[in-house]
Structures are given as C-alpha cells and as structure tokens.
Amino acid sequence: MSAREKIVLAAMELFWLKGYNSTSIADLLSRTQLNSGSLYHAFPSKQDVLIGVLEAYRDGIHQQLLAPAWADVDDPIEKIFALLRHYRTLIVETDCTYGCPIGSLALELHEPDPKVRELIAANFGNWTAAIEQCLADAGKRLPGETDRRALAQFVLTAMEGGVMQARTHRHVAYFDRAVAQLRAHFALLEQAAKVGA
Amino acid sequence: MSAREKIVLAAMELFWLKGYNSTSIADLLSRTQLNSGSLYHAFPSKQDVLIGVLEAYRDGIHQQLLAPAWADVDDPIEKIFALLRHYRTLIVETDCTYGCPIGSLALELHEPDPKVRELIAANFGNWTAAIEQCLADAGKRLPGETDRRALAQFVLTAMEGGVMQARTHRHVAYFDRAVAQLRAHFALLEQAAKVGA
DNA sequence: CAACTCCTTGATTGAGCGTTCAACCAAGAA
DNA sequence: TTCTTGGTTGAACGCTCAATCAAGGAGTTG
Numbered sequence: 001m002s003a004r005e006k007i008v009l010a011a012m013e014l015f016w017l018k019g020y021n022s023t024s025i026a027d028l029l030s031r032t033q034l035n036s037g038s039l040y041h042a043f044p045s046k047q048d049v050l051i052g053v054l055e056a057y058r059d060g061i062h063q064q065l066l067a068p069a070w071a072d073v074d075d076p077i078e079k080i081f082a083l084l085r086h087y088r089t090l091i092v093e094t095d096c097t098y099g100c101p102i103g104s105l106a107l108e109l110h111e112p113d114p115k116v117r118e119l120i121a122a123n124f125g126n127w128t129a130a131i132e133q134c135l136a137d138a139g140k141r142l143p144g145e146t147d148r149r150a151l152a153q154f155v156l157t158a159m160e161g162g163v164m165q166a167r168t169h170r171h172v173a174y175f176d177r178a179v180a181q182l183r184a185h186f187a188l189l190e191q192a193a194k195v196g197a
Numbered sequence: 198m199s200a201r202e203k204i205v206l207a208a209m210e211l212f213w214l215k216g217y218n219s220t221s222i223a224d225l226l227s228r229t230q231l232n233s234g235s236l237y238h239a240f241p242s243k244q245d246v247l248i249g250v251l252e253a254y255r256d257g258i259h260q261q262l263l264a265p266a267w268a269d270v271d272d273p274i275e276k277i278f279a280l281l282r283h284y285r286t287l288i289v290e291t292d293c294t295y296g297c298p299i300g301s302l303a304l305e306l307h308e309p310d311p312k313v314r315e316l317i318a319a320n321f322g323n324w325t326a327a328i329e330q331c332l333a334d335a336g337k338r339l340p341g342e343t344d345r346r347a348l349a350q351f352v353l354t355a356m357e358g359g360v361m362q363a364r365t366h367r368h369v370a371y372f373d374r375a376v377a378q379l380r381a382h383f384a385l386l387e388q389a390a391k392v393g394a
Numbered sequence: 395c396a397a398c399t400c401c402t403t404g405a406t407t408g409a410g411c412g413t414t415c416a417a418c419c420a421a422g423a424a
Numbered sequence: 425t426t427c428t429t430g431g432t433t434g435a436a437c438g439c440t441c442a443a444t445c446a447a448g449g450a451g452t453t454g
Contacts, residue, residue, distance in 0.1 A: 034402085161353065177346075221412080231432090233414085397453085419430105419431085
C-alpha cells in the first residue's frame, strides 16, 4: 500500500472521529507510522489530504456505502429505508456519537476552499442521485407530479438532521423519529398516487 | 455593558462566523477591545465562553428569534413556515454562507464536554418545543394520531438539513426545496385529517 | 561504476494557541 | 490618610501546530 493510500485511509477515520481541524498532522503520522517528510511528499498540504479524503468518499460511494446497504433489497423505496437503516446501525455501534463524515465537514469548515466545497457538494450530489434513481425506479407508485430530485434531497435532509439530533441527544430515538416521519410522508405519497391514478 | 456581556456578544458572532475552534481568544480580545486578563476574570476558560454563548441562545430564543419571526403571523401552522422564512432571509442575506449557530456547534464539537452537549440539546429542545406548541395549537387540522413531538423534531431536521445543503451548494434553492417538501407533507396531513374526520 | 530519479528521514522552524500573573488602578470604607 | 476590594493591564509562558529541508537511502538505467 502506497504512502498516499495509507494517509487517505487514516485521514478518513481520524477526520470522522475528531474532525478536520482537531486532527493534527502528528495524529496522521503516528497512525500511519510515516514521517512528516513522506506525508508532505505525497500531499502538498493538510488541505490536500482533505481533498484526497473527499475524493475517496466520492469515488467509493457505491462500493463502500450503497452496495453493503442494498445487499438484500430490491424494492426501490425499501432501498431508501435500507440505507437509512444502515446509518442507524452506525449510530448504534458508535453509542450515538456517529456523525456523517461529509455533513460534519460541511458544517465544520466555515470558509472552505472552493475545491473543498465543491467536493462536499459532489458527495451530497452523488448521494441524492442514488436516491433519485430509486425514486425513478418507483415509477407510478409516486404521484406523477412528484419532484423526484427535491424528494431525494429531502431524504438527505432527514438523514443529516436525524443524525445530528441523535448525536446531540445521545439517543437513537431521535433518528428513528425522523425516519418514521419520512416513512409517513412516503406512505401518504403512495396513497395519493393510488387514489389519483 | 459589562465585560462579560461584551464577550458573549462578540463570541456569538465570531463562533457563528468562524466556528468555535477557529475563533481565537485574540479574536475575541480585538473585537471587544479588552485585554486577556479581563476576559479571564469574567470566564475561567474559553469553553466557559462557549457555555455563556449557548446559555444566551437558550434564554433568548423567544425574544431574539421567535418574536421577530412571528410578528405578523397568528395561524399556528403558518408560524412554522414563517420561522423557516426567517431562516431563508438569513441565508440570502449571508450569500448562502449562513449556518445555524447551534447546528454548526453540534457537528463541529466532536468530543464535547457534557455540559456543552446538554446545552446544545437544550437549545434544540427549546426550538422543537416552540414548534410543538404550534402543532398543538393546530388542533384538529392534523390527524388525531399525529405524534406532534416527532413532527416538531422533523421540522428541525428539515431546517438543519436544508441549511446545510444550501450552504454547501451555495444556493438557497436547496433550502427552498426542503421547505417545499415539508409544506407538501403538511398539506397531506391536513388533507388526511379532513378526510378522516 | 556513476548518474539519475524517487522517496524517506526526523530535527527544526516560526507562528499561533490558551492561559497566567505580578503589577497596577480607581473608588469606597474605616 | 490608609486599607481593602473588584477589576484591568499586557508581557510572558509552555505548548502544539503545519510545514520545511538538507541529508541520505534504494532502485533503475546507461
């Protein structure tokens, strides 16, 4: 494994656990057993490590996130809730300290470099595009006039907001309630599609 | 104005603009025109400044946030969307760099002191309690079995998620779509209440 | 062998951080 | 006048941070 790969892997974990600003270069070095010179040979600056991390998330969303979450699910709408269940297990496994790595960065970095901001946006974009595909696959189960992109972004909204509150209150029930509300919304939409058909 | 008040006011603005970690004591001193000794006479540590800020938000939510947003609104459900409109103007006024001060802190602080975490939770709690009151005032316009606390938390979820995405994409439309989805959800709920009655 | 290219080593740099404290000041009490 | 109290001053401290760089392999090529 190259030094570059080692650093990105370590940084993915440390940025997620401690945040970007609170992760020092020294943290990355001790985790990877590298020396500072090697790190600065692979990356010009700490911010470029962040860019590497965001690119890794962007390029790995299907393999690392969606494929595991959708292993046993075919129904397009159930895929959405399977993904949310996946986040739920992460919340539980981390004793409600889980934070979406992208969402946390989005709020932690107050004056981000344009490249960083665009990569965060690209990550959100990939996520909602995957949901939007599910909504497209749901076909006529949703009302014809449904804005599927907006609804996909709303799913992300519910996930991020639910994660934030579960983490703050240290209780997964806050996430569960957000999912339940979203479930109710989908139930109403499916009902409206049936009646309207 | 006491030194303590000066510091809290300056910190509210700076933590909101730059985040907690990126705001240095020196920043606070130059903004308030105080010396470090005065600050440390008023607060034992930087974290206690943060606590002061969170207490100020907690105690000022009605006067500073809700009263202005609800100045011309009586209808309980419209009050919810009036509050969201208030956030929208903040987003627009800041060229889509607005972040909810509480939400940003919630995600920036990865290992918060229990007292800090509880204050963030209390702030969310006050916010959702105000929404819950609106939902209670809406009475039978919502289906009888509606879990009004969960729905209030869902409104917070939509706000935080919408703000996060608008900020990331630098476009208020992402916030607007989140609000529109929430509006659609309320419309469906009101319709269900009417039919079921 | 030498020359060249990658990559690594790790002590070092200088800036910035939160925090401290002896000295100082103004105003009221004795 | 002298003492006390509550607050202010600002230089200094110890530390951590991201980043640097001269020196030194290791491998390949001619």
